[in-house]
Amino acid sequence: MPDRHTLAETEQATRERVQHLPLDFAASHALLSLYRAANAVRGHLTNNVLRPHDLTWTGFLVLWTLWIWDSMETRDIAESVGISKGTLTGVAKTLAARDLIERIPSTEDRRLVNLKLSPTGLELMEEIYPEFNKTESRIVGDLDARQLETMTSALRTLVETSERD
Amino acid sequence: MPDRHTLAETEQATRERVQHLPLDFAASHALLSLYRAANAVRGHLTNNVLRPHDLTWTGFLVLWTLWIWDSMETRDIAESVGISKGTLTGVAKTLAARDLIERIPSTEDRRLVNLKLSPTGLELMEEIYPEFNKTESRIVGDLDARQLETMTSALRTLVETSERD
DNA sequence: TTCCAATCGTTTGGATCCGAACAGTAATCC
DNA sequence: GGATTACTGTTCGGATCCAAACGATTGGAA
Numbered sequence: 001m002p003d004r005h006t007l008a009e010t011e012q013a014t015r016e017r018v019q020h021l022p023l024d025f026a027a028s029h030a031l032l033s034l035y036r037a038a039n040a041v042r043g044h045l046t047n048n049v050l051r052p053h054d055l056t057w058t059g060f061l062v063l064w065t066l067w068i069w070d071s072m073e074t075r076d077i078a079e080s081v082g083i084s085k086g087t088l089t090g091v092a093k094t095l096a097a098r099d100l101i102e103r104i105p106s107t108e109d110r111r112l113v114n115l116k117l118s119p120t121g122l123e124l125m126e127e128i129y130p131e132f133n134k135t136e137s138r139i140v141g142d143l144d145a146r147q148l149e150t151m152t153s154a155l156r157t158l159v160e161t162s163e164r165d
Numbered sequence: 166m167p168d169r170h171t172l173a174e175t176e177q178a179t180r181e182r183v184q185h186l187p188l189d190f191a192a193s194h195a196l197l198s199l200y201r202a203a204n205a206v207r208g209h210l211t212n213n214v215l216r217p218h219d220l221t222w223t224g225f226l227v228l229w230t231l232w233i234w235d236s237m238e239t240r241d242i243a244e245s246v247g248i249s250k251g252t253l254t255g256v257a258k259t260l261a262a263r264d265l266i267e268r269i270p271s272t273e274d275r276r277l278v279n280l281k282l283s284p285t286g287l288e289l290m291e292e293i294y295p296e297f298n299k300t301e302s303r304i305v306g307d308l309d310a311r312q313l314e315t316m317t318s319a320l321r322t323l324v325e326t327s328e329r330d
Numbered sequence: 331t332t333c334c335a336a337t338c339g340t341t342t343g344g345a346t347c348c349g350a351a352c353a354g355t356a357a358t359c360c
Numbered sequence: 361g362g363a364t365t366a367c368t369g370t371t372c373g374g375a376t377c378c379a380a381a382c383g384a385t386t387g388g389a390a
Binding site for chain 1: 378
């Protein structure tokens, strides 16, 4: 059992290392925790729920977005999922090859392409999502309602602040 | 201006879409916010602070880890940064090619390799980190101390819960 | 009408990332 | 002490990811 560094130990070491500089430790620790949490949650959901169905995290997010919004233009999907347009092209190609989504070129504006969940894709989402959500529920299970609400609200603020500039 | 979907609109649409299923909406919204926030913050810091110095997010995290802990075995660095061993090999190669880190094979156990910040790397970190932290501070600036503390604590709990199983 | 700037999705090149397979080294078992 | 097991960092193939360059299309300006 190697002695790995816990989050708390890392924070302590950080403080000692740069003690002489006028830094905002609270901000640093908060964002380090943010990054680690997102990584851990993503990894956990990917390995335990998505991988058995041969789905990628990004691929799942695209399917989920199409499930919620029925049909969307690719530019909006990319922005919603948080990936670049170029990345979406590749992901969509992979999903389309498995008949999970359909590509529907717009007739009004021939530059645009809409994506839509196929019947197979819809079926897959209705099978997977309850399981996915059950795992989500378990992950946040150690937080009480007040903590969860405050955290969610704070995270939303971070999104707005980061994207504002 | 295309009408993109905000986080709140997405949550509302989600609720309507899967209303008939017994789901944990609070958990779903919390983790969606978590993922979006991590992505937004990472993108903002990468574009505004790291890119001008030609540094990758992952590369910066490795440098930062070595800065805090002086020297580390690669397995611990990978675990600390949250990437696989194979990924670290590539990142370390890139950083070593720019003379930002040094590879130091262990004499006791010849399987092990230690990484260490080079003088150039140390200089770079002392230049970049104050700027990095200033941006971090601005990102969390819209949260009061209580919110920030609750959020950080909740995120730590998520890390532990996710990695426990 | 005729440019021309804006915007779409795609392609390209390079870096990142993972899981699995791998060779080398260390530790353990019998 | 010799064989097995465990663990290290590396390599490999395939998918993801981004920024930038690109061709196609649109719509407004001259």
